[in-house]
Amino acid sequence: MTKNDATATQIVINIAQQTLAVYQQNKKTAHYTVSTAKNGSGSQQDSGCTPLGKHVIAKKIGGNAPINAVFVGRVPTGEVYDAELGALHSERDWILSRILWLSGLEEGSNKGSNNQGGCDTYQRYIYIHGTPDTEPMGIPLSHGCVRMRNDDIAELFEQVVEGTRVTIVAD
8 A cells, every 4th residue: 555545545433332343445445343441532642542634643653563463652562462471461551462643733722722721632552452352342441542453453554644634533
């Protein structure tokens, strides 16, 4: 996929339906069940909410990592998630397999700051990423990110490039 493909491909995440759809030349080509924020939608720093609006994939991380690779601070730890590791570190918010780091495009809404403070998706480290397969999908449970099944995020990762548009809608 080339940079030119960024304009041909779009992602729409629907918070009410807990879905992520991929469109190629305005035709739906893939559909996934996801998990967005337990705290609902919103863009303020430290809100634990999923930001609405227009975004782009700013960085793709982990393309060569194994499925279930563990990331901390966007860096692979060398660990591969399994039930035993999960039980050892049950307090962790697992970021697994692949990361699509989002950047907002709407100043004062999901980029920069507004009269309530910081609202920048990129500075908030909002990603589309893998999560343990034991975590439920279709239910809002994340801390702001968009969680996906590991096989699904790996598949999505191959369908997009940096610069791909991502729109997050409430319903």
